[in-house]
Amino acid sequence: MTRTSRRRMGTWWRARWAARSGDAGMTTSEYAMGTIAAAGFATILYKIVTSGSVSGALESVIGKALDAPF
Template structure:
């Protein structure tokens, strides 16, 4: 390595600032989700919520939760 790379200096003034902003637009990475990714994420979250709801409202889990809450409320401090 021979040292620091040479940095390009942007032209000054309003037009130079505009050119610099346009040039930097192409250098940005992909930092967000697209609409289709939001849709897939929403569908996955809804599916997960439905499965979790079914599990929590099942008889065994519901009974266990009621028992746990009952024991917590009856505990002496």
């Protein structure tokens, strides 16, 4: 089998697989929904990390790490 025929065969298989799966990739609306979900998750995580109890615990851990003897 020559290089050209192998290349054509590979292209053919990729096209067949994309046609069978019915999903060639994400659409713009799916990217938008993913971005909105990521922003929402980041906001919730930010609120949790900056809350009083978590902030105090993080400061305590960092303080202990900086005061550790070498």
